[in-house]
Amino acid sequence: MLIICKQSAHLTDTIKHCKTIKQVHQVHAQVITRGLLSLFPTSSLLLTTLLHSFTSLLPPPPPPSSSLHHPLSLHYATTIFNIIRNPSTFCFNTIIRAHTLLSFPLNALLFFTQMRRLSLPPDAHTFPFALKACAQLRSLSVTCAFHCQSFKFGFSADVFVVNCLIRAYSVMGCIHDAYQVFDESSYRDVVSYNALIDGFVKTGETERARELFEEMPMRDSVSWGTILAGYAKMNQFKEAIELFDQMVGLEICPDNIALVSALSACAQLGELEKGKTIHNFIEQKGIKKDAFLSTGLVDLYAKCGCIETAMEIFESSHEKALFTWNAMLTGLAMHGHCQLLLDYFSRMVKNGVQPDGVTFLAVLVGCSHAGLIDEARLLFEEMEGIYGVPRELKHYGCMVDLLGRAGLIREAMKMIEDMPMGGDLFVWGGLLGGCRIHGDVEIAEEAAERVMEISPKDGGVYSILANIYANAERWDDLGKMRRLRDCMRVKKNAGCSLIQLDGVIHEFVAGDSLHPRTEEIYLALNGIGQHQLEAL
Known part of the structure; x- marks a missing residue:
């Protein structure tokens, strides 16, 4: 018996030091071959440690196209859980966390129900995991039920529970409920503020979000990035750029969300020089260009007329997501490079990237500009028949x-x-x-x-x-x-056009004479017209 206890202790310690899922599987095999699963409570301790180590090594869920291993991973974790005799609250927390992490919220909440049926009390770690599952499920009634449960067990004042409640209510658009949870809480940290700011941003209440942002006793890069994203989403591009400048002026290093939002604002305003400044900042700081940041740069240069630069950035990007391809295709369509657009579309499909409605919109717009009727007809037919993309009004x-x-x-x-x-x-x-x-x-x-x-x-x-x-x-x-x-x-x-010269944007509206150099402009235009007449 002493030998078995030593083996069990040794394997338990080994499990804790596993660095990969493969190593966990190997130790699990050792537990089985040594007959340790038949011994209780030794088996329960081993399996609990095994379950915790395995779920701790699970990666976050990748895009749906490459997530086939997730059901297998969860099946393995669930199998271990099911053979644990008398699972503890810790075991339930572990399995609930795993299902929440891999976006199986309904299963996570079913395990919570099972735990309560066994009269096991939840602890401070249970509710954050369960409330994250509620947020993924987007069920207000279920969220309210878990909110009541947190009161019942005395965790409603826990800052982690409060933060998860704020987020859960926010993602469902119940921003007033989220604010009430925030307002009634005695313990708020930067995550509490960020969650509520994100909620206001998602419901379009950027002014409320900014007021809360200004009230924060301490801000991090997420705080800045969230409010910047809100301005960009609500087409308040000038405010986004001003806030970005303020952030950099305070020597706060922006995260990729803030950078992408600032680049988007520059693209929409045609602020090419400001966009180049942000690009130089990215290069000087050695910031890794992920798919989102690469897409932001491609979109900036394409919309500001520098399609060659956009293509260079696209080709040099190591991470090309669907939205990166779409930004490149849209840019090519805007610039009338239809044949090149069709070539990029073919490359995209050959690389295994599944097109969506935005992809086909860009390609159809390009065909429309070039008058490629037969190509457009073929692509329009293939949308649903071959690619499974539903046709929308815009198509x-x-x-x-x-x-x-x-x-x-x-x-x-x-x-x-x-x-x-x-x-x-x-x-x-x-x-x-x-x-x-x-x-x-x-x-x-x-x-x-x-x-x-x-x-x-x-x-x-x-x-x-x-x-x-x-x-x-x-x-x-x-x-x-x-x-x-x-x-x-x-x-x-009235028609309106914008042009940037020496870093200054000049706006011209048909029929007005508000520009300070209107007389000089018309004098130059008249001169051009006279020159054309003389040439005829």
């Missing part, structure tokens, strides 16, 4: 726009009629644009009527239909359209 809109530009008005109309959903402003607007180019008055009237139903205050549709009537010399209809426009008191949105 139909691209096809209608492409067919309309090519003069295939009847085919475009037939596509709209066969759509499984009603057309939106983009779909009918695309058809109307094709009618304007090719003078199809009959279909133009129907398309314009649909656009007016969707957006009666849109002045552009009245102008387009008026031009179609004028080109067809239907003067009576032209007069009716102008009177209708005046009656509806609609205004066409």
Whole structure:
């Protein structure tokens, strides 16, 4: 018996020092071959240690396409758990944590139920694991039930439980419940603030998030990154850049979330020089460019007109996720490089990356700009048939726009009629644009009527239909359209363009003269026009 106890103690110590799952399996084999599983309580201690070591070595879940080993891992862990005699609260915590970590929240909560049926009391570690499972499950009623359980067992004031409750309520959009938990708590740390700020950001309440951010007694890089992401999400790009500058000025090293948010803001504003500054900061600090950061850089340079630089960054990126490919494809579509776009799409598929709706939107837009009708038709058919990507309104809109530009008005109309959903402003607007180019008055009237139903205050549709009537010399209809426009008191949105020069963004709106150098600009334009006339 003494020899068996020594063997058991030795194997228990060995299990604790395992560095890989393979090593855990090897020790488990030793436990079985030495007949130690038949001895209680020795077997219970060994299996509990084995279960804890194994689950501690489980990696976080990768993308769904490569997560096939997770059910096998959980099956192994569950098998060990099921042969433990009289499992303790620690054992249940371990198995609940494993299922939560690998995103099997329902199973995790079922183990909690099993634990309570055995009259085992939960401890301070049980509720954080269970509440994380509630957040993954996104069930408000279940979360409320566990909130009540935390009160019942006296853990509602535990800072870890409080933080998990705030997060669980936040991810379900119950931000007021999350704030109430935060407000009633006597123990708050930086994680508490970050969880609530993230909740406000996700519900679009960036002002509340900023107020809370300013109240924080201590901030970390997650705090800054979360509020920056909120500004970027709500299209408050100037505020995002200002906050990023403040962060760097305080010598706080931004994390990748903050960097990606700042790059996104620069891309949307056309702030190429500011984006280059952030890029230089990344290089100088030696920050590892993961898939998100690489995507942010590709998106920045593509949207700011530097498609060659975007391609260089894409090619040099070691991590290319689906969204990285999509950013590159979208950039190529914007710049009209359709053949290159199709080549990159083929590379993407050959590399085993499954395209999604964004991918096909980029490719269809590129085909529309280049007038590649046959290629677009083929890709549109293959979306659902070969790639399993459902067609959405935006994909139909691209096809209608492409067919309309090519003069295939009847085919475009037939596509709209066969759509499984009603057309939106983009779909009918695309058809109307094709009618304007090719003078199809009959279909133009129907398309314009649909656009007016969707957006009666849109002045552009009245102008387009008026031009179609004028080109067809239907003067009576032209007069009716102008009177209708005046009656509806609609205004066409003024055109606007931006250009950056020496780090300063200049904005020009059609019909205004607010720019301080308007006279010089028009003088130069008149000179260019005169030069063109003389050349003729």
